[in-house]
Amino acid sequence: MIILGIESSCDETAVAIVEDGKRVLSNTVASQMAKHAATGGVVPEVASREHMKAILPVLRQSFEEADLMKGGQPDWSKIDAIAVTKEPGLVGSLLVGQITAQTLAFVHEKPLIEVNHIHGHMLANWLDIEDEVQFPVLILTVSGGHNELVLMRDFGQFEVLGESLDDAAGEAFDKVARLLGVGYPGGPAIEKLALHGNKEAHAFPVSDLEDYNFSFSGLKTAVLYYLQKHEERMGDPNFLADTAACFQKAVIEALVQKVLLAVDEYCPKEVHLTGGVSANKALRAAIQERAEGVTFRHPQKMSYCTDNAAMIAGAAYFLKDIAS
Ligand code: KG4
Ligand code: ZN
Secondary structure (H helix, E strand, C coil), X not given: CEEEEEECCCCEEEEEEEECCCEEEEEEEEECXXXXXXXXXXXXXXXXXXXXXXHHHHHHHHHHHCCCEECCEECHHHCCEEEEEEECCCHHHHHHHHHHHHHHHHHHCCCEEEEEHHHHHHCHHHXXXXXXXXXXXXXXXXXXXXXXXXXXXXXXXXEEEEEECCCCHHHHHHHHHHHXXXXXXXXXXXXXXXXXXXXXXXXXXXXXXXXXXXXXHHHHHHHHHHHHHCHHHCCCHHHHHHHHHHHHHHXXXXXHHHHHHHHHHHCXXXXXXXXXXXXXXXXHHHHHHHCCCCEEECCCCHHHCCCCCHHHHHHHHHHCCCCC
């Protein structure tokens, strides 16, 4: 079954074509990152307007990449269904994808499948794999807007064990990057900076809530106070690199501790890391090293970590018979 997916919940206009939830025929993204870098974050009004400009060119490009053109036009006869991100997200951004998907489904007489954006992230680890995922799967979804630990016993059975009570991990990366003056998006900038830093230079607090919930606002405030206290060192690249490394270490520790706790209690067969922050190599390495006796997966490509439409088309395939 070939599904065309559309994702426009935040600042990426994305269209993908995926066969049977795993085989990615195309995964096209128009990123607005450069546009939002100037403001240090996404401005919803700007994002909606950019989606309007990009959606149809990206749609066409997706057919071209998948080699599904006929007589110079997209060959809709090859598409079995259309999937679109329903929620959560910026409403003006979501609307562009929703209206486009509804119109295409109507005109081309295809079923429309609405997908929850977080479920899309959770199923990103099925993309491009040859083997079968073994349930139960423990999924840590860490992005700019979401931070959830979920036990998935089968497709569509999402048992939320815990979530962030305040900032998501990605949001903490973005905010701390702004404090360090290293730009937007913060995650990749901090990861790069941390490579040259000493992660033992300072111990930031690791949130240790008793249950499976997370909290990152205290850590963000601790970094703010630390930087204010050492204001005179803000021009020192080594100080900035050390601070980035220590902050990243604290985030990773908080995430890994909950994963290990859940592995002990629920004995999953696999542990999956998904969402924008799953691009972080230090986080991947920490889970890989410390979660023993389970298969560990992260997205096969960096482009499947951050927002993309392949994950929406993939999730639609596996969840199509289950109400979202
Ligand atoms: O999944 P995503 O594209 O959007 C949301 O659904 O929120 O995630 C974006 C988030 C941003 O906060 C970004 O800073 C973070 O993912 N991120 C990273 C890395 N790459 C992206 N965080 C840490 N390390 C990275 N390499
Ligand atoms: Zn996302």
